[in-house]
Amino acid sequence: MKALSVGVRTLVWLAVLAAIAFALYAFSRSRPQDVPWTPLDLSQPVGMFTRAKIGDLAGDFAGCRTLLDAAGVRYTALPPRDDAGQCGYDDAVRMRGGGSRTIAITPDVGVSCRVATGMALWEWQVVQPAAQKHFGEPVVRIENFGSYNCRRIYGRDTGAFSEHATANALDIAAFVLADGRRVSVVGDWTAGQGRDDAAKAAFLREVRDGACGVFSTVLSPDYNAAHRDHFHFDQATRGFGGACR
Template identity: 60%
Template structure:
């Protein structure tokens, strides 16, 4: 009996040691990569993690908190009056990002967008666009060319379809980029041409998938042949995401 009890205790220790190792590894990981965990607070200064995009989309329910995160990250913006106050596509809490050392230029002027889209654009620039531009061209992106954000319309051009994220200024269509030396990169012209510009565009598209809920490119359909559609539709912490 004594020998059997010793064997049982020995087996218990054998099971406990791996559990302790796993617990320590998880603790260390959570301290080094909190952005990869669903329950940690969003930090715009941290690298993009597994749950960064979902946390960004959830900010649509808390505009004051989202704007506080922008301010902490050094992102300047202009608050906008209510859009379409008496119509079907009323939008509150829209803003125009602009100014400040940590804000990229938009052409034409900075779009009116929701705070989660603004936060996503900042992370996309810092962690995707600029590293990709340095990798491929050895210089930085100076401007983002866009086709607009707010558009009071439904999806697919059908009256019975759900409202587009553009109807709430929660989406932005990106048409191209301008580098520091004036080089222009255009989605419509350069996506299928091969070479460095096409490489950069694919890096930009793929990297956007970590910070936006929906990313649609020329690979999706003909309607997106000339732009990237980026939006922050809130589908929940574990909801589906589109990257095409």
């Protein structure tokens, strides 16, 4: 009887483990972006492990470009750049508007491939749904302040180099809607009295918050005065956690 009891318990545990395995398999099929072992797919919504998977592309320029190609992102691979000190890059692409699923980034800008990957997901999964929600219009242009800049953080003479020094950061200034309306960080972060003013402020906060799922660092006017007129996005290596302010 004792041996039978042990056998029954073993069968019960095997059944439980099989059920768990099946549930995990089903979940990974329906929500691959929410499990760590599935490959990154730019056609999937942003998930729990999306940011970590983008981070894993560090050092895999060919693999990163394969993702952009499969998603229809228009870009030009940039030749390596080696400036004095800790500046330069060997994994940068110049993003261009007009791809099969991307919107216009203005002006064309060279960024690390990981930043370009984050931008594509952010545009498709965060910016456009938020624009439709708040304005009933798509965004046709995202204006930026640039990426590569050989400097230290805040332009200081000493201290750590900025992610801009390796084109691993991008500063976003404004959004232009299909009907011509412009939503700028500097002008619309704080809502005015009008209904449209409230919508613009809500939109900016929604796209800021949504960026936290694809970029390692997201800084906004809530962070400090230096970011009063733009969002700073970068893909700095930070482990599992990110910085979103």
